[in-house]
Amino acid sequence: MNPLFDLGLPLLRLLPPETAHRASIAALRTGIAPSRPESDAPSLGISLWGRRFPNPIGLAAGFDKNAEVPDAMLRFGFGFVETGTVTPRPQPGNPKPRMFRLVEDHALVNRLGFNNEGLDVARARLAARRGRAGLVGANLGKNRDSAEAVADYVAGVRALAGFADYLVVNVSSPNTPGLRDLQRKASLLALISALKSARAEATPSDPPPLLLKIAPDLTQDERAEIAEAALESGIDGLVISNTTVARPAELRSRHAHESGGLSGKPLFAVSTVLVGEMRRLTRNRLPLIGVGGIASAADAYAKIRAGASLVQLYTALIYEGPGLVLRIKRDLAGFLARDGFASIGDAVGADVPLPS
Numbered sequence: 295m296n297p298l299f300d301l302g303l304p305l306l307r308l309l310p311p312e313t314a315h316r317a318s319i320a321a322l323r324t325g326i327a328p329s330r331p332e333s334d335a336p337s338l339g340i341s342l343w344g345r346r347f348p349n350p351i352g353l354a355a356g357f358d359k360n361a362e363v364p365d366a367m368l369r370f371g372f373g374f375v376e377t378g379t380v381t382p383r384p385q386p387g388n389p390k391p392r393m394f395r396l397v398e399d400h401a402l403v404n405r406l407g408f409n410n411e412g413l414d415v416a417r418a419r420l421a422a423r424r425g426r427a428g429l430v431g432a433n434l435g436k437n438r439d440s441a442e443a444v445a446d447y448v449a450g451v452r453a454l455a456g457f458a459d460y461l462v463v464n465v466s467s468p469n470t471p472g473l474r475d476l477q478r479k480a481s482l483l484a485l486i487s488a489l490k491s492a493r494a495e496a497t498p499s500d501p502p503p504l505l506l507k508i509a510p511d512l513t514q515d516e517r518a519e520i521a522e523a524a525l526e527s528g529i530d531g532l533v534i535s536n537t538t539v540a541r542p543a544e545l546r547s548r549h550a551h552e553s554g555g556l557s558g559k560p561l562f563a564v565s566t567v568l569v570g571e572m573r574r575l576t577r578n579r580l581p582l583i584g585v586g587g588i589a590s591a592a593d594a595y596a597k598i599r600a601g602a603s604l605v606q607l608y609t610a611l612i613y614e615g616p617g618l619v620l621r622i623k624r625d626l627a628g629f630l631a632r633d634g635f636a637s638i639g640d641a642v643g644a645d646v647p648l649p650s
């Protein structure tokens with residue numbers, strides 16, 4: 295990895311977080327990413343939903359909301375990139391400032407509120423890269439002022455099913471009022487059934503898997519309901535988890551009490567425990583993507599051993615720079631070899647045995 299990418303970080307950190315983010319996307323659009331990814335250790339590969347992931351480390355939703363730079367991010371070594379959240383119509387999101395660095399806590403708070411350019415723009419960009427190597431997913435949301443949540447997600451599936459390697463239904467952002475109520479069982483069953491019909495119409499052959507992204511702030515009842523709905527509805531997997539509205543007592547940063555979703559290190563343990571719990575509740579019938587606070591290979595490995603077949607990260611990229619991806623992959627391959635696992639698939643759920 296070119297050390298320049300990590301050297302740029304201290305400069306970016308001088309800018310307000312959203313400005314730094316825009317500057318990063320603008321720089322990546324000029325093509326400054328590495329020219330091609332290094333090939334991955336064979337032990338890091340995993341096949342899911344008929345797709346081959348060269349490694350299990352993904353870029354989480356929210357970094358490339360408008361599908362501007364998925365190929366640049368793949369060249370940093372990610373095994374897959376999730377674009378979005380995209381809503382049917384473009385929308386500006388919440389008033390600024392709406393993104394805060396909690397430096398002492400290795401965390402962020404954001405209340406962006408799905409600022410994005412809308413489905414037409416995302417579709418055009420994803421269509422333009424069709425046929426290129428590299429797995430790119432799309433995360434779908436609803437417009438803030440829309441009264442028809444199901445119709446918004448259906449529009450997302452219709453627009454993007456043919457252009458994304460997987461789709462994520464995001465019912466867990468804390469920054470769109472009422473969104474997380476869609477995580478109740480009856481709502482989920484209705485939503486997923488409508489989305490599966492829309493997907494079947496849009497992509498009769500090779501439909502992309504449809505995943506559900508859930509919040510970490512769920513009661514025990516809600517977790518059980520999601521597991522039941524997931525199994526009954528035939529959803530293809532879960533993304534665990536989105537940001538948290540909780541504020542752990544240990545936070546030290548002056549921005550800790552900004553409203554919005556907290557990501558990064560303080561989210562790690564909670565979201566990892568939730569992976570293990572959803573593995574148990576779904577009786578290991580669904581692939582899980584573990585996300586929340588991953589900043590090292592040890593963190594990624596812990597999520598995998600808790601039950602995640604793939605993992606994603608975002609916040610650590612801001613503190614560590616994109617060189618982090620190669621470091622995680624190198625060390626993760628070492629952990630697998632040390633523990634006698636031939637591949638990622640063998641390590642999935644090693645810490646969460648299921649009753650036979």
Ligand SMILES: Cc1cc2nc3c(=O)[nH]c(=O)nc-3n(C[C@H](O)[C@H](O)[C@H](O)COP(=O)(O)O)c2cc1C
Pocket residue numbers: 354355356357359378379393402404406408433464467507535536537557558559561585586587588606607608609610
């Ligand atoms: C600035 C920011 C924006 C985000 N936007 C989205 C989004 O649009 N859709 C979504 O599903 N998750 C979004 N997320 C949540 C991340 O995808 C991820 O679930 C969460 O940040 C936990 O991972 P991390 O601790 O590695 O950042 C966002 C996170 C951050 C920090």
